[in-house]
Amino acid sequence: MNLIFKSKMYLTLIVFIIGISCNSVNRTHAHQKEEITTLNQLPNSGNSQIGEYVTGVFEDSKGNIWFSTLSEGMAKYDGNKLTYDTTIGNRVGSIVEDSNNNLWFGTHSGVYKFDGKTFTNYTVNDGLCDNLVSNILIDKSSNIWVGTWGGVCKFNGNRFVHFPLTIPDIELLPYQSTMNWITEIMEDSKGNIWFGRDGYGATKYDPSASLRTGGKSFTHFTKKDGLASNNIRDIEEDKLGNIWFASRVTEKDHPDADKRLGSGGLVKYDGKNFIDFPNLEGLYNSDVYQIYKDTYDNIWIGTTSKGVYKYDGYKFTNYRGKENKFSNPIVSILQDSKNKIWLGCSGGLYRLDGGDIINVTTVGPWK
Secondary structure, eight states, rough: HHHHHHHHHHHHHHHHHOOOOOOEEEEEESEEEEEEEEOOOOOSSSSOOOOOOOOEEEOOTTTEEEEEEEESSSEEOOOOOEEEEOOOOOOOEEEEEEEEEEEEEBTTTTEEEESSSEEEEOOOOGGSSSSSSEEEEETTTEEEEEEETTTEEOSSSSSSSEEEOEEEEEEEOTOOOOTEEEEEEEEEETTEEEEEETTTTEEEOTGGGGGSOOOOOEEEEOOTOSSSSEEEEEEEEEEOOOOEEEOOGGGOOOOGGGGGOOOOOEEOOOOSSOOOESSSSSSHHHHHHHEEEEEEEEEEESSSSEEEEOOOOSSSSEOOOOOOOOOOOOEEEOOOOOOOOOOOOOEEEEETTTTTTEETTTTTTOO
């Protein structure tokens, strides 16, 4: 699949998911270094959305909140002002921070590492499986895993090395073509690494398996086992060790618009059984793209039209804003250090305010 086609497909899937001062900045490629100047500014004058698609919300160790977008690059709110930077391109996905306070950005032009002064760019020339990066995980051992449209790669300190995943025994539909897209990488409390795959279900990798006689490194979970769909979008573990899966409806890729109905949504796996939620609007036979565990062990689930759910271990609470009018597709969730819940959506940035959901634009409200 060529890069142009993949970029167009990525935006199409994001639609489904839904879907002034001058600073001198260094940007370093693995094989060359160049000085560039970038303009940090609001994308438009006046009150405008943070971005048409806010694909990620992340708080760093200094309390800055970063927003990744598919059109405006990355934005940062430092507690006083909002600034934008397109140094690494307009399309930014995931953001993580390592133990040395370096920030790592997944973009449509590879991975960027930012040490506070210099951006270092890693691409396919540096071992990446693909320049379209969907997510990054830094595990408990400080290993850096990167999910791309062409598989999984692992950083060895200098470059990326392909980490091949085994393929489950499933029958693909004729129009499926994004199976190598790694949509999620998650580490559970036992040190297992979980991979969400857009067509191959979920794969669990047990790094310790080789140390045990008969140990199995890879375990596959598919629709045959109990997943709602093989097109996994997110994976999360709760405080009891249950694994939650969010998936999208495979049939929505069908070329015939009349045949785009199917199963998808939220499923919980307790180690033995897969449990779905047919009585919760937006979580059954629907696309679900985001699951998030906060510091109080609540599980938050974003829907594509029915707001956001919070599961406290006993019951689900649904938030749809005043008069239940909030219907933006939710693609990212963050609880910040002040316990505010942020929602990155198709259509902009939002925040929970009591029982209401308010739109946060380039001029706020931030408090």
